[in-house]
Amino acid sequence: MKVFDEKHLKNIVLLGAPKAGKTLLAEDMLFEAGITHRRGTIESKNTVSDYHDIEQERGNSVFATSLHTEWKDYKINIIDTPGFDDFIGEMISSVRVADTCVMVINAQHGVEVGTELVWNYVDRFQKPTIFAINQVDHPKANFDDALESLQKTFGSAVTQMQYPLTTGEGFSAIVDLLKMVMYKFPEGGGKPEKLAIPEAELERANELHNALVEKAAENDEKLMEHYFEKGTLDEDEMREGLKIGMVRHDVFPVFVMSARKNMGSGRMMGFIDNVAPTPQEAQPELSTGGIPVPFDRTQPTCIFIFKTHLEPNLGKLSFFKVITGEIAVGDELINSASGTAERIHQLFIMDGKTRHTIDKLVAGDIGATLKLKDTFTNQTLHAKGHNITIQPIEFPAPRIRTAVVAKSKNDDEKIGEVLHRIHQEDPTIEVAYAKELKQLIISAQGELHLAMCKWYLENVYKLNIEFVTPRISYRETIRRSASAMYRHKKQSGGAGQFGEVHLKIEPYYEGMPEPTEYSVRGKEEIDLEWGGKLVFYNCIVGGVIDARFIPSILKGVMEKMEEGPITGSYVRDVRVMVFDGKMHPVDSNDISFKIAGMMAFKEAFLKSEPQLLEPIYDVEIRLPEEVMGEVMSDLQTRRSLIMGMDGAENFQVIKARTPLAELDRYSTALRSLSQGRANFTQTFAEYAPVPTDHQLKLAKMNHEAAVV
Missing domain, CATH: 3.40.50.300 (P-loop containing nucleotide triphosphate hydrolases)
Incomplete structure (x- = not known):
């Protein structure tokens, strides 16, 4: 070609x-x-x-x-x-x-x-x-x-x-x-x-033509001068x-x-x-440093991979734009992200599924190649010694999620590998194993996007899977202070186990004053990886618990915070003061105080008016005015708080705060309500208290699941 x-x-x-x-x-x-x-x-x-x-x-x-x-x-x-x-x-x-x-x-x-x-x-x-x-x-x-x-x-x-x-x-x-x-x-x-413009249309056509001439002239001073001199522009000047x-x-x-x-x-x-x-x-394109990179064939080669697609019976097809230089069959380029070398074995111009082979492409052109080993969407390949990375594409956050499970346990490991490959091809699909939820979660842009993903898993990769409703990442906290003690004592021949811990817990908030009722000997302020804080105080006096056991008590508290007493969700925003206890000169050890700390924390937590928190999202919906009533009514059934409404030229914008639990498959519902003419975005806003009736229902469900 x-x-x-x-x-x-x-x-x-x-x-x-x-x-x-x-x-x-x-x-x-x-x-x-x-x-x-x-x-x-x-x-x-x-x-x-x-x-x-x-x-x-x-x-x-x-x-x-x-x-x-x-x-x-x-x-x-x-x-x-x-x-x-x-x-x-x-x-x-x-x-x-x-x-x-x-x-x-x-x-x-x-x-x-x-x-x-x-x-x-x-x-x-x-x-x-x-x-x-x-x-x-x-x-x-x-x-x-x-x-x-x-x-x-x-x-x-x-x-x-x-x-x-x-x-x-x-x-x-x-x-x-x-x-x-x-x-x-x-x-x-x-x-x-x-043909000539009909006489009946000449007045309208001339008026619009003159407006077009003025629009063309106003973009350049030289053209504007010509326009003022001649009263018009010729066709070439208008094009310019x-x-x-x-x-x-x-x-x-x-x-x-x-x-x-x-x-x-x-x-x-x-x-x-x-x-x-x-x-x-x-x-021009921009480098990651914000430097313009003009399309110049005289510079060393640099290409940007903008799309990756796995073709059945063909392999991985990588689509790219040549940013600088020329790319030819046989070239070896370096991946700027990994440093690995990629050899270009074939070059194509694509017309749908038809591939036209070509020997080389120059700066500014778009082409494709097959079977790059370690290069995916949003990555840059460049000539050796010409280190450059083109600014990556920023993709939007997902708006829908589902859990995926294999119908056969033999496919469990393979599903994770395949989904990771799909993510590399399509960065708008995110995949993660949620340790907290104990589920493999796929996040995507909408119901059709998930359907496409499932189609590929079943038809291309031959995996039997099903999508199930994902669990919600709740959080647990407390509303008032409470104290508790726990004695862990175990004797089974030989060395035993003994540890007794007295502690008090309180709700934590930023800027709260230091405790005054106990003498503080040590303090740890821990930013929890799941959000919120734990503030832990050592208030032991008189040596009733040896200082070497305090870290074990903290470890026990942290373990229980990873699986809260109400629903098994993470605990956040709690202040803990260990103020008393007992130890045994022979039987006390780290495991004893870890267990005692864990159980004392659990008992105090249950006495502190536990509060379940749920993730709340800011939702912005763009929709035609004629379907606003139906969409608003639907939002109310989803426990949404309407934050505002704005009018645009041809559509309306509804802003609401909605619990994540109510957004499951919302894209499908919105598409149905609006005949496909509305869309929405969602952004995490905060954790907020769950209504009492919902908390009781969730606690009951968690208890029944634990019994089973």
């Missing part, structure tokens, strides 16, 4: 809410460029990008798929992304390596919640952006409303390039405001005729001004199309070819 230099490359990513039409737009683009000779459909399960079994089974994109076209003198790399925010990791990594984002907007809905979610990352990376208003042929399409929603949400940077002559089922013509022509499409779509504005994130061109009918995508591709920035013209 032909090797393109960094001046003749365009990297774009297709983004948008579910059902916006990204995959069909990708089909159009490949067809228009002659890469394919027929356009696939979702219904026929024959599109180039949605080729994975799970995607064809579900009827929607799950993975970001790399494609390419060659249009005139440029190579255009295309990444088609999923619409559901369960797969936000696929979107973010694709946005990161793209130089231009194409946001596909459904003409029926305009800006949707999913659009806003993706935009947060586009805006963070300051990527040049094109809006493609798609499905203008739909009976419910409303181009003017969709355009207005863009303008309200994204401001004056939204720059109209076209408008449809009619919308709905009669859509067949687009007025182009840059070229000032009308594109008339044949009934089945395809190559349009270039639009490009400058796009790179500065000040111009977001808007195009019109029907991907289903192949109407309008070719014109947008021409604009990408002529105006969208090359890697050299776009934002």
Whole structure:
């Protein structure tokens, strides 16, 4: 295949809410460029990008798929992304390596919640952006409303390039405001005729054209001077001004199309070819030190792995962007994270599942390679002696979790290994064995994300597993002070065991005064790894307990704090004062005082009005106004405290505090309530007291489980 230099490359990513039409737009683009000779459909399960079994089974994109076209003198790399925010990791990594984002907007809905979610990352990376208003042929399409929603949400940077002559089922013509022509499409779509703009449309077209000229001119002083001198700009000058504005994130061109009918995508591709920035013209990457790294082929080689995927019967496929230099088959590069060497045995340009071999790629290009041994998503490979690490992608925290168990004990160890491998491929899936819960926990972005993970475990790795509701990481503390003593005495021939401990416990809070009722001989303040504190005082006087046994008493207290008396959860925020006791000159030893300290603490704890604490999360929900009532009602059933509501342009934001116990499978419930048009984020806020009736219920359940 032909090797393109960094001046003749365009990297774009297709983004948008579910059902916006990204995959069909990708089909159009490949067809228009002659890469394919027929356009696939979702219904026929024959599109180039949605080729994975799970995607064809579900009827929607799950993975970001790399494609390419060659249009005139440029190579255009295309990444088609999923619409559901369960797969936000696929979107973010694709946005990161793209130089231009194409946001596909459904003409029926305009800006949707999913659009806003993706935009947060586009805006963070300051990527040049094109809006493609798609499905203008739909009976419910409303181009003017969709355009207005863009303008309200994204401001004056939204720059109209076209408008449809009619919308709905009669859509067949687009007025182009840059070229000032009308594109008339044949009934089945395809190559349009270039016609003069109808007389009835000239006034509107001229007015919008003049606004476009002004928008192009305002991005450059030289162009502005030309505009003032001539009263207009020619087409090349307008392109130049639009490009400058796009790179500065000040111009977001808007195009019109029907991907289903192949109407309008070719014109947008021409604009990408002529105006969208090359890697050299776009934002450079940054090193971990925050230093810009321009796309320069004269520098030593550096590539950034933005996606890893395990292909059945093929192996690990690593997708990368060449940041500097050139990469060729046979090169040996160093992983900046591990220091290990990786040899590049094969290089590919990808079109879905089709691999085109290539000898080399240059700075700014996107490619793939097979079977890197120890390199995964978010890692950098560089030439020897050219130590550099590209700033990693920041992925969002998970929003849903489940426990996974093997149906066969023989698979227990294998499940952990496989899930670790899946995490390396997809960092938005987190896996950890929770010692406290005694469960293997998978955390993901949503129900669909978990379903995808389960599908891979069962279909690719052939593991029989089930997902079960994860336990909750409760905490236990106390509400008042209490004292207790415990004597541990054991005689079984030979040396016995003896230890007696008297102690007092109190609720701990920051800044509380030191105890005055006992003489303090020593103090340890311990920040507990599960949160909160233990403050331990040695108040022994007169040598009733030898100082060498005090650490054993503390050890016993700590062991009991790892398994609280109410539900077996961790204990936090307690102050302990050991003030009396007894020992035996022969039978006293460390184990005796450890047991005595543990049991004395347990007895005092049960007398101190134990309080169970539960994790509370800040939840922020973005949703259309028309489903607010149902969502609010549902939140109330989940013991939520509504913290506030804000209105945005096209959606509402509800802020609430909700117990983690009530958020199990919330993403599924929210999707059902909002017809998939709402999303949410959750962030740990605090531990708060569990209501009395819930505490009694949980304590009873724990007791019954212990008896069993």
